[in-house]
Amino acid sequence: MKNLKKYIPLVAMSISLAACNYEFPETPTVDPTSGGADFSKMVVLGDGIAAGFMDGALYNRGQRNSFAVQLAEQMKAINGGEFNVPDINSGNGFFGFGPNNIPLGRLILRTSNGSTAPAPIGQGELPGPYSGDKAALNNFSVPNMTLGLALIPQTGGPDVPQNPAYNPFYARFASNLGTSTPVGDAAAALANGGTFFTLWLGSSDVLGYAVGGASNPSILTSEGDFTGRYSAVLGALLQASPEAKGAVANIPNLNVLPYFNLVPWNALPLDAQTAAFVNSNFAEYNGGLQQLEAMGAITAEERALRTVEFQAGQNGFLMSDEALTDLTQFGLPSIRQSNSSDKATLPLSQALGQSVNDNPQLIRGVSFPVEDSFVLTSSEQLEIQNSINLFNSIIEGAVQANSERLVLVDVNDLLDRVLAGQVNSGGQSLTASIIPPNGGFSVDGIHPNGRAHAFVANEFINSINAKWGSTIPLLNPNAVVGNDLPIQ
Structure with a gap:
């Protein structure tokens, strides 16, 4: 067996790239009105998607192109106010550690030996503390945050081996390290003049289990825990500002994510x-x-x-x-x-x-x-999909129970339509892949890229407009760049 290794090359995904460009047609706009909602101060709570986590890292361009930022920008055409995020101030972000314990930056598509695959861009930066005004923040979304982590102060620290809940992305902007919680900080912002909120949590409660090959059953949230924790999170936001309305998103299906589809079974x-x-x-x-x-x-x-x-x-x-x-x-x-x-x-x-x-x-x-x-x-895929279906039914039930103040944004359906090739803008499709220019997922194969975030923002806008008679103008997704083209 000693000579076998030379016959087994490093397996990489072969990506066919044809006519890659970003010259997409524009989308027309409409005259905006606010309808029955007030967007003067929007607060956002979510996990990595709402935070703008892309390409395996949180970095400047990803933050700027998150659906939350794009949605807030469109709301300014009506009565939307400023939307402040805890800026990461990093061009490459942090993906992991390389040789000699050097931080590596976000993933990019890199071509080598005729095949194209994700690889770190080069040196990255560990997330540092947020230096801005924490009291002025609007986005309290945290990568890898489950419902349980959103509710406990240990998420903010201390950073010690016996604290597995610690999340450096929250610790960098937590209002009070070791005392405050992501939900509490978001609720405080809503209580301080908040008029509208978005909530998109729950994906990490099942996705963390899935991306690890379903090898650690202890991290898959149970039905009872999901029900109780979701009720606590949503209740805190609703109670913080009794007049505020909100848009709530659900969890995408497993088979949509390229992370589970890029490496073939016979690779x-x-x-x-x-x-x-x-x-x-x-x-x-x-x-x-x-x-x-x-x-x-x-x-x-x-x-x-x-x-x-x-x-x-x-x-x-x-x-x-x-x-x-x-x-x-x-x-x-x-x-x-x-x-x-x-x-x-x-x-x-x-x-x-x-x-x-x-x-x-x-x-x-x-x-x-x-x-x-x-x-x-x-069998593991079925277990995960059953959890997604169950969790989505819990989310839908929570929205229906507060239907006067909430609207469900069916992102699950949107991405299913993406997978079926039914989503486009100006004739240019959005695909469930990482292949530019039409691929809608960032290079990590899990999180949407900037162009897909624009489609997600439009899904929020369509749901909000239909619910409250608003006419928030739609984005032109074709004006937002998706994944960078591969480099050598």
């Missing part, structure tokens, strides 16, 4: 010689499965599912699957090859085919099974 390329060599190493394992089938320990269907057989060309990768029958008493692991029902996560593009712990005998996806954190099985 492992092997030549005939390598496939034959690997198969010889699994001959004893496959024989053991046949014996266990004959004993009645497993069915013929499970034996076929667990059989490992590579071939020349593209292959399903070797992976762990805890849902398989436990055969450890017979000395057989719970492994199989991936199939079309599995969804690989984006980080697998960098891990597949690489040695584990620099051991040339252990090649991830070939001789070493891909870990649970890199893959969603069909």
Whole structure:
């Protein structure tokens, strides 16, 4: 197995780029009126999307192009006031740490060896404290914030190992570190003359579980916790300003996100010689499965599912699957090859085919099974989608219970239509991909890019206008740049 690694190249997503440009037609505007709502002071509470988190980082351009900022700008045409965000003051943001513990900046599309894949732009900056007037803020959205984190002071600190709730993005603008909460700060801003708010929380309560391959069940919010926490968050905003109206968004479906669709299930390329060599190493394992089938320990269907057989060309990768029958008493692991029902996560593009712990005998996806954190099985996908459906029904019920003051913004439906190719502006479509110029997701494959945020803002505007008879002018999404074109 020691020479196998040279046959397994680093797997990257091949992205076909044709006629990439940003010369889109403009969208006409209408004469605005405020209708039955007051937009003189809008307060926004949400997670990374509302904060403008894009490309795996919070950085200047992402903040400026968030739907919240774009929506507030359109409201100024009626009676909308200033909209202040906790400026990050970072051109590249912070994605993670590289060699020598150097901070790396946001993701970009980079082309190498004929394929294009996300990669850090270069050096980044850790988020520093907000130096502006915290009392004047309008946007209290925090990347990676669940409903539970929105309600507890530990989210703001202290930053110690025994405080897993700590979020540096909130700590940088919290009104009182270790005492205040994101919900409390937003409610205080509403109480201080607030007239309108948007709430878009809940996605992180299920997405954090999904992006980790459903490997940590403890971070998936339960139905009871979601119900209670959502009621507490929404109630705090409604009570802070009894006359304020609000727009509430729901959670997108799992299958819309490129993060789970960019790495194909059969992403492992092997030549005939390598496939034959690997198969010889699994001959004893496959024989053991046949014996266990004959004993009645497993069915013929499970034996076929667990059989490992590579071939020349593209292959399903070797992976762990805890849902398989436990055969450890017979000395057989719970492994199989991936199939079309599995969804690989984006980080697998960098891990597949690489040695584990620099051991040339252990090649991830070939001789070493891909870990649970890199893959969603069909049962895990169903579990996640069921949670999304349940959480969305809770959100919808909360809006209906306060229908005089609230409107539901069905972003879930919007993105489903994007996936179906049914959303466009001026004849230029928005796609559920990261491919410029029409791709609507930023390079991290999870968060919308600036152009998609304009479509989201328009969805808010259409819902608000229909509810209260306002005529907030729509944005021209084609005037907002999406993802940058790839660089070498």
